[in-house]
Amino acid sequence: MRKIYEPENMMEGELLQAMLASEGIESHITGRHLLGAIGELPVSGLLGLAVEDGRAEQARQLITEYNGAFLLAGDEPDSYPDVLLC
Structure with a gap:
């Protein structure tokens, strides 16, 4: 991996893990069990997302596209501007 x-x-x-699974x-x-040690460990770089080499x-590419996506007009309700309901 x-x-x-x-x-x-x-x-x-x-x-992102769920998106990749889909x-x-x-x-x-990786590193999910280290989060409880914050204060003793550096705060950044603890988590990682790993996949098979192939x-x-x-x-x-999927993560890059996901991070670059924009909300489409009309995706947010009028009663809650700047809030996306899921």
Whole structure:
């Protein structure tokens, strides 16, 4: 397995992991058990998203496209501007 991305937090890591799974790419979040040691360990660089070597390029491309996506006009409700309801 190869580390392809460093999520900012566990929520982002799990969201990207689910997105990759929907595309048939199995992934693993490394460092999730180190989060409880913040204060003793450096705050950044603890989490990583890893995939099989043969799927790394495809996974990187999907994450790049995901991070570059913009909201489409009309995706946010009028009663809650700048808030996307899921």
